[in-house]
Amino acid sequence: MEEAQLLDGRLVAEEIHKETREAVQRLRRKGILPCVVFIRVGNHPPSELYVRMKQKKAQEVGIQSEVIALPEDVTQQEVLESLDRLNQDPSIHGILVQLPLPKHLSEKKIALAIDPRKDIDGFHPLNLGKMLLGEKDCFYPCTPLGIQELLKRYQIETEGKEVVILGRSNIVGKPLAALFLQKSKYANATVTVVHSLSQNIKEHCQKADILVAALGKAHFVTKDFVKPKAVVVDVGVSRIADPSSPQGFKIAGDVDFAEIKKIASWITPNPGGVGPMTIAMLLANTVKAAELSLGHPF
Numbered sequence: 001m002e003e004a005q006l007l008d009g010r011l012v013a014e015e016i017h018k019e020t021r022e023a024v025q026r027l028r029r030k031g032i033l034p035c036v037v038f039i040r041v042g043n044h045p046p047s048e049l050y051v052r053m054k055q056k057k058a059q060e061v062g063i064q065s066e067v068i069a070l071p072e073d074v075t076q077q078e079v080l081e082s083l084d085r086l087n088q089d090p091s092i093h094g095i096l097v098q099l100p101l102p103k104h105l106s107e108k109k110i111a112l113a114i115d116p117r118k119d120i121d122g123f124h125p126l127n128l129g130k131m132l133l134g135e136k137d138c139f140y141p142c143t144p145l146g147i148q149e150l151l152k153r154y155q156i157e158t159e160g161k162e163v164v165i166l167g168r169s170n171i172v173g174k175p176l177a178a179l180f181l182q183k184s185k186y187a188n189a190t191v192t193v194v195h196s197l198s199q200n201i202k203e204h205c206q207k208a209d210i211l212v213a214a215l216g217k218a219h220f221v222t223k224d225f226v227k228p229k230a231v232v233v234d235v236g237v238s239r240i241a242d243p244s245s246p247q248g249f250k251i252a253g254d255v256d257f258a259e260i261k262k263i264a265s266w267i268t269p270n271p272g273g274v275g276p277m278t279i280a281m282l283l284a285n286t287v288k289a290a291e292l293s294l295g296h297p298f
C-alpha cells in the first residue's frame with residue numbers, strides 16, 4: 001500500500017512567515033512597528049529553547065521582540081505589575097507568558113491580567129469565550145489555529161468528517177474542539193474529545209477520519225488506533241531517553257510515526273509538524289494585534 005503524504009509544518013510555516021513579513025512591512029509603512037514581549041520565569045531549559053526559537057522567527061519577519069526573564073522566586077504580585085506596565089505601553093502589541101510556570105504562580109490569574117487585545121496566545125477567558133462564539137476580532141490559541149491552517153493549506157476538508165481529539169487541555173484539546181465545531185470552512189466537523197477517563201479510547205480513535213493526538217504520552221497512538229486512509233496529526237512532545245544522542249534524549253510524539261505512515265493518507269512529522277505552525281500563528285497573531293491597535297475596538 002501507498003505511504004501517507006507528509007503534512008509538512010516546517011514548509012507551511014515558512015510560507016506563513018513570508019506572508020507575515022509582508023504584513024509587517026505594510027504596518028511599518030503606516031508607522032507601526034509590531035512588537036512582542038516574551039516573559040519567562042525561572043530556568044527551565046525547554047522554555048529557554050522555545051523562547052529563543054520564537055525570538056529568532058520574530059526577528060526574521062521584522063517583528064521587534066523583547067524577553068523579560070524573571071527569577072524563579074518572583075512573586076505573583078511582581079508578575080502582575082510587569083504585565084500592568086506592558087498593558088499600558090502602546091508600543092507593545094503582544095504579550096506572551098511562557099508556560100509552564102512555577103507552582104506558586106497562578107496561570108489563571110496571569111492569563112486574566114493580560115490585556116485581551118495583547119493576548120496573542122489566546123489564553124484570556126474573553127478570547128476563549130469569543131472563539132466559542134465564532135467571533136473574529138479576537139485571538140485563537142496558536143496550536144489549534146496552526147493545526148487548522150495546516151489542513152487548510154493542504155486542502156484537507158473537515159466538513160462533516162469525524163474528528164477525534166485525544167486530550168482535553170485548555171490550550172490544545174478543548175479549544176481545538178471548539179474550532180472544528182465552528183460553522184466555517186475547514187471546520188463544520190463532528191468532534192469527539194477523548195481523555196484519560198474515557199472508555200473505549202481505541203474504538204473512538206478507529207472511527208476518526210482525522211485523528212489529533214494531544215495527550216503528551218510518547219507513542220501512545222499505535223497503528224491499531226488508526227483507520228486506513230485517516231489523517232493523523234501529532235501534537236504531543238515528550239523527551240525520551242536516547243543514549244545515542246549528545247543530549248541523552250530525543251523528542252517523541254504521541255504517534256508511532258513509522259507504523260502509522262504505512263496506513264494513514266496524511267500525517268504530520270514530529271518534530272517538523274505542529275510545532276513550527278504554532279510559532280507561525282503566534283507571529284500572525286502579533287501582526288493581528290498590531291492591526292487591531294490601529295483603531296478597531298474589541
Ligand SMILES: Nc1nc(=O)c2c([nH]1)NC[C@@H]1CN(c3ccc(C(=O)N[C@@H](CCC(=O)O)C(=O)O)cc3)C=[N+]21
Pocket residue numbers: 050053096097098099100121142237251270271272273274275276277278279
Ligand atoms: N505561553 C505559551 N505559549 C506557547 O505557545 C507555548 C508555551 N507557553 N509553552 C510551551 C509550549 C510548547 N510550544 C512549542 C512551540 C513550538 C515548538 C516547535 O517548533 N518545535 C519544533 C522542534 C523544536 C525542538 O528541537 O525541540 C518542531 O516541532 O519541529 C515546540 C513547542 C509552545 N508553547
